[in-house]
Amino acid sequence: MNxxxxxxxxxxxxxxxxxxxxxxxxxVLKQVEVNSQxxxxxxxxxxxxxxxxxxxxxxxxADDGLDQLKSFDAIYFGAVGYSNVPDHVSLWGLRLNICxxxxxxxxxxxxxxxxxxxxxxxxxxxxxxxxxxxxxxSEGEYAGxxxxxxxxxxxxxxxxxxxxxxxxxxxxxxxxxxxxxxxTRKRKRxxxxxxxxxxxxxxxxxxxxxxxxxxxxxxxxTNQWLVDAMAAQFILHPEELEVVVASNxxxxxxxxxxxxxxGSLGLAPSANINPERRFPxxxxxxxxxxxxxxxxxxxxxIGAIGSAAMMLEHLGxxxxxxxxxxxxxxxxxKGFLTRDVxxxxxxxxxxxxxxxxxxxxxxxx
Numbered sequence: 045m046n047x048x049x050x051x052x053x054x055x056x057x058x059x060x061x062x063x064x065x066x067x068x069x070x071x072v073l074k075q076v077e078v079n080s081q082x083x084x085x086x087x088x089x090x091x092x093x094x095x096x097x098x099x100x101x102x103x104x105x106a107d108d109g110l111d112q113l114k115s116f117d118a119i120y121f122g123a124v125g126y127s128n129v130p131d132h133v134s135l136w137g138l139r140l141n142i143c144x145x146x147x148x149x150x151x152x153x154x155x156x157x158x159x160x161x162x163x164x165x166x167x168x169x170x171x172x173x174x175x176x177x178x179x180x181x182s183e184g185e186y187a188g189x190x191x192x193x194x195x196x197x198x199x200x201x202x203x204x205x206x207x208x209x210x211x212x213x214x215x216x217x218x219x220x221x222x223x224x225x226x227x228t229r230k231r232k233r234x235x236x237x238x239x240x241x242x243x244x245x246x247x248x249x250x251x252x253x254x255x256x257x258x259x260x261x262x263x264x265x266t267n268q269w270l271v272d273a274m275a276a277q278f279i280l281h282p283e284e285l286e287v288v289v290a291s292n293x294x295x296x297x298x299x300x301x302x303x304x305x306x307g308s309l310g311l312a313p314s315a316n317i318n319p320e321r322r323f324p325x326x327x328x329x330x331x332x333x334x335x336x337x338x339x340x341x342x343x344x345x346i347g348a349i350g351s352a353a354m355m356l357e358h359l360g361x362x363x364x365x366x367x368x369x370x371x372x373x374x375x376x377x378k379g380f381l382t383r384d385v386x387x388x389x390x391x392x393x394x395x396x397x398x399x400x401x402x403x404x405x406x407x408x409x
Contacts, residue, residue, distance in 0.1 A: 048082075048083050048084075049080075049083060049084050049085070049361075050084075050085045050086075050087060051084070051085070051086050051087070051117045051118065051359055052087045052089070052115065052116045052117050053073075053086050053087065053088045053089070053116060053117065053118055053119070053120050053355075054088075054089055054091060054112075054113050054116040054118070054119045054120070054324065055070070055088050055089065055090045055091065055119075055120045056090075056091045056093055056094075056119065056120070056121050056122060056138075057090070057094070057122040058093070058094040058121065058122040058123045058124045058138070058333065059094045059095045059096070059122070059123055059124055059125055059126045059134070059333040059335075059338075060123055060125070060126055060332070060333025060334050060335050060338040061122075061123060061331075061333060061334045061337060061338050061343035061391075062094070062121075062122020062123035062124070062333055063122060064338075064339075064341065064343045064345070064391050065122060065123075065329060065343055065344075065345045065347070065348035065349075065391065066120065066121075066122040066348060067392075067395075068345030068348060068349060068391055068392065068394070068395035069120065069345065069348040069349050069351070069352040069395075070088065070120075071395050071396070071399055072349050072352055072368060072371075072395065072398055072399055072402065073086055073352055074086075074399075075399045075402045075403055076356065076361075076364050076367070076368070076402070078403070079364070079367070079402060079403070080364070084361065084364070088120075089116070091105070091109070091112070091113075093105040093106070093109065093138055094124060094126075094134075094138065095124075095125065095126040095128055095129040095134055096126075098129050098133070098134065098137065099128060099129070103137060104124075104129075104133070104134060104137025104138040104141070105137065105138055105141065109141075110141070110142070110145050110146070113142065113146075113324060114323065114324070116324045117324060117359060118324050118325055118326070118327060118355050118358065118359060119142065119324050119325070119326035119327065120326075120327055120328075120351075120352065120355060121139070121142075121326050121327065121328035122328070122333075122348070123328070123329070123331065123332055123333035123334070124138045124139045124332075124333060125332055125333045125335075126333055126335055127335055136188065139328075140186065140188075142316075142326055143181055143182070143316050143326065144182060144188075145323075146318055146323035146324065146325075146326070147182060147318050147320075147322065147323060148181055148182070148316035148317055148318045148323070148325055148326060149180065149181050149182035149183075149214070149217065149218060149317075149318070149319070150178065150179075150180075150181060150218060150221050150315075150316075150317040150318075150319055151178070151179035151180075151181035151292075151295070151314060151315070151316050151317070152176060152177075152178060152179075152314060152315040152317060152354065153176065153177040153178075153179060153295070153299040153302070153303075153312065153313075153314045153330060154174075154175075154176045154177075154312075154313060154350075154354075155173070155174070155175050155176065155177065155285075155299070155302035155303065155305070155306060155312070156174055156306060156311070156350075157173050157174070157306050157307075158306070158307075158311065158346075158372065158373055158376040158377075159373055159376055159377040160376040160377040160378065160379055160381065161306070161307045161308075161311070161376050161381065161385045161386075162307060162385075162386065163305055163306050163307050164304060164305045164306075164307065165279070165282065165305055173282050173283065173285075175282070175285035175286055175287070175288060175302070176225070176286075176287055176288070177288045177289075177290065177295050177298060177299045177302065178218060178221060178222040178225065178287060178288065178289040178290075178295070179218075179289075179290060179291075179292060179295030179296060179299065180214060180215070180218040180289075180290070180291050180292050180295070181218075181292060181316055182214060182292075183208075183209040183210065183211060183214045183292065184208055184209065184210065184214075184246075184291040184292035184293060185206075185208045185291060185292050185293035186292040186293065186296075187207070187208065187209035187292075189206070189207040189208075189209055190204070190205040190206040190207050191204075191205060192204045192205075208243070208246050208291075208293075209246070210245075210246030210247070210249050210250060210291070212249060212253060215249060215250045215253040215254075216253050216257060217319075218289060219234075219236070219250075219253060219254050219257045219289055220257055220260075221289075221319065222234050222287050222288075222289035223257065223258070223260075223261045223264055223287075225287055226261075226264050226286065226287040227261070227263070227264060229286055229287060230286075231265075231286045232263060232264045232265060232286075233264065233265040233266070233267075233286040233287065234258075234261075234264055234265070234266050234286070234287045234288075234289060235266070235267050235268070235269060235274075235284075235285060235286070235287070235288045235289070236250070236251070236254045236266070236267075236268045236269070236289055236290070237268075237269050237270070237271050237274045237288060237289070237290040237294055237295070237298065238250050238251055238268070238270065238271065238290070238291065238294070239270055239271050239272075239294070240270070241270060246291075247291070250291065251268065254266075254268065254289075271290070271294050271297075271298070274288075274298065275298065275301060278298065278301050278302060278305065279305070282305070299312070299314070299330060300330065303330055303331075307384075307385045308344055308384040308385050309330055309331040309347070310329070310331050310343065310344025310345075310346060310347050310382065310384050310385070311344060311346045311347055311350070311385070312329060312330035312331065312347045312350070313327070313329055313330070313347050313348070313349075313350030313351035313353070313354055314327070314328055314329065314330050314351060314354075315327050315351065315354045315355070315358065316328070317358070325355075325358055327351040327352065327354055327355040327358070328348075328351055329347030329348040329350070329351050330347055331344075331347055341390045341391050341392065342382055342383050342384075342390060342391060343382065343391050344382040344384050344385065344391070344394070345382075345391050345394055345395050346372055346376070346394065349368065349372060349395065349398060350368075350369070350372065352368065353365045353366075353368040353369050353372075356368065367402060367405060368398070368402065370401070370405065371398045371399075371401035371402045371405065372398055374398075374401045374405075375394060375397040375398045375401055378397070380393065380394050380397035380398075381394065382394055
């Protein structure tokens with residue numbers, strides 16, 4: 045029997061623990077297939093791109109790699125970076141190459157606390173905390189504008205210039221995305237974060253666009269913070285947060301802080317979205333390639349599995365996405381945890397517990 049819904053997935057495990065957490069996520073997606081009783085099928089194609097590919101070919105991905113990826117419904121990504129390739133080479137050669145060329149301008153990074161995992165916020169109920177960062181993902185500080193010059197003048201004379209790019213169009217579309225998301229949340233609130241007191245051009249433009257766009261959403265509460273004060277707010281008053289929107293660099297840093305507060309970067313999922321769907325969107329956990337634990341089978345797969353759940357929702361499989369998130373929560377509440385969050389289970393053991401919960405819940409329903 046042919047599946048009624050077939051989705052083509054490009055799978056890029058990448059480097060370090062990437063292949064381990066992607067394997068865990070694929071086990072969960074396989075169970076989603078099984079649960080659907082033939083209604084859903086994932087056709088997965090693996091791509092060997094990453095640092096090993098670079099060492100063999102002098103490039104992080106094939107020359108026609110973007111053309112190869114265009115026809116897929118989504119991209120499931122592991123991690124990028126290893127000690128044998130400079131970080132700026134690996135990042136720009138693969139992940140950012142895909143994000144920018146596919147105009148994946150909205151990076152969604154939920155901050156979610158799980159039962160059974162001790163967060164880093166003392167004396168606070170995890171039920172009070174559930175917010176999401178919306179990161180501008182195509183320009184800002186990661187636009188890649190600038191260069192290095194004057195090295196010919198001699199040792200110590202070289203100059204490097206790195207320019208941040210803020211366009212009115214880029215600011216407006218990500219800010220509107222945040223407001224639209226806020227309208228779907230329990231509490232309709234958007235917090236904008238900049239450093240416009242010191243960055244007097246690009247981030248002042250951001251502030252002005254935020255003020256203008258907010259007038260179109262009178263039902264959504266707004267506030268604005270400088271990033272240094274917001275870093276403190278994450279720790280002191282996280283209950284005030286709902287949807288936080290910021291530039292590429294600022295949201296990147298704040299999302300790591302939020303993930304650490306939940307207990308581990310290994311818990312955090314993310315989605316690189318092309319909202320117009322002209323290109324496939326890409327789903328990856330927030331953590332990096334973690335070379336220090338690669339190959340040991342102890343990486344936390346929850347971030348990657350949560351990213352798979354975000355991918356399911358993007359593909360229109362909202363119920364299946366919710367099923368995966370419930371299965372994760374059941375696993376953590378029963379103590380199936382990797383070492384980074386105080387447990388003793390392996391990557392695969394945690395994944396198998398989540399798969400078992402998925403299977404059991406399907407039978408019970």
